[in-house]
Amino acid sequence: MSQAQDDAVEADSTSHVEYDAVVVGAGFAGMYQLYRLRELGLTVKVFETGDGVGGTWYWNRYPGARVDSPSMQYSLSFSSEMEQEWGWSEDYSPQSDLEGYANHVADRFNLRDDIQFGTSVTAATYDEPSGRWIIHTDRGDWVSAKYFITAAGCLSATNVPNFKGIDTFEGQWYHTSRWPREGVDLTGKRVGIVGTGSTGIQAIPKLAEQADQLFVFQRTPNYSLPSNNKPMDPDFERDWKERYSEHRHNARVSPGGAEVIAYPEVSALSVSEEERNRVYEAAWNQGAFTMLQSFTDLMTNIDANDTAAEFVRNKIRATVKNQEVAELLAPKDYPIFTKRICVDTHYYETYNRDNVTLVDVKTNPIEEITPTGVTTSAGSYDVDVLVFATGFDAMTGPLFRMGIVGKGGLSLKEKWEAGPRTYLGISTVGFPNMFMITGPGSPSVLSNMTTSIEQHVDWITDTIKYLKEHDLQQIEAKADAEDAWVDHVNDVADMTLYKRANSWYIGANIPGKPRVFMPYVGGVGAYREKCDEVAAKDYEGFALSS
């Protein structure tokens, strides 16, 4: 037993409760998993760090926070009644609507009774003699469970870079995903924001509207596409709801977990420049991810990709009046779509405001945070408030923070020292009866998350049902199956341009993190088929024991 476990037992030795399953996280994944396991008649406990449900949508309440998948598709499909009842107010929902929806799910299905809020799992250890998971929390809970299921999200472990002098800053600073519930009044304030990923790009236009002065510290520019968000059209909503099951089916078999209106048929290089730009213009006007579907080879051929990249660079040049600023904002050293593409509302236009200054911290890096602001190698910027839109220790970070230890006392962190190794992104050798919802090696962050969450939860639930029906006690991935899956995940990624970017997909944003491409790029539809095939073959690649 680890020190943390010893301490927890000592803190409250009477609290040892046995469950069939413990689930970590009460976002959409944890809530739906709870719902499905209850249907099977299992006793379930969900531990959630936050004080409310919603996961990503509980934490990310910074100004401008908004989903980049269409609202009608970024929702749970398991209840057709709920699907029909619920209404979204905008094409791309703001955080408040998504948090409201998460609360609706919890209330409608009476889920809160089995969720313990304000509680983080600090240790989860597989106990070989009993074949059970022993789980401890920062609140002194000590419980055991036959199944241990992680639903902690891929982007929940915040990353605040270890800037020299950060503790000396005399103003307020916030990480975007820990934004105060009551908001922050920026009126009349000088604000600095570090980071221009999806989060920064959403927050910057809103911060600029409120602040007196906004300094944007940009290390790497990102490609961003307009969302063209608008209020939900009632006719569109009604039509969509009439054919909801068909739309959901199309999403489940699609590459990205969202319905594709028209699949591309030709290479970007097989048409004239004029025709290509006509296609890109139409996609740009359509908004959001549509552009990715313009041609067949945008993710596999660098020349094809560069036509799309140049189209977006030209849009930036046409929007931003100061051409020096425009060139700094135009990404040039990695292919478009190989970092998570950003979706914005008036991002580039924001740089035409008098109160916004772009600071290039690639050429002149941040040297330190001082009591009054930020010092780069080129100058100092005094600010009252600092915002860190600096992202997350993605995918593996949330899992490592739980202190998971498998067979033979091997921790997950040790096992994955050189990068995550999973079978199907759900399971990993040496950790029996543990399931990871949207784990590394599954489509997860490369897809519409709600589609992938439901697919994993359904698969895990069906697996547990199968074990019950066959009187089996344990399931564990086999080493050869895991090795083959890891190879396959890498082989498929190697067929694309993804590895050409220093992205969080590859762990590049966290100093010292192994450079391994984590999500599965083979597509949601193909991946689902593989998972179903494994189950149909009595869990091929898994060892099952009674």
Ligand code: NA7
């Ligand atoms: P991202 O996409 O990881 O963006 C983080 C940003 O912070 C990015 O621009 C980074 O620059 C920047 N950053 C990180 N560390 C530093 C330091 N030390 N100095 C300067 N700049 C830094 O996180 P987001 O929250 O925007 O988005 C995460 C996902 O959430 C997103 O992809 C969607 O799926 C939803 P860098 O690029 O590393 O040079």
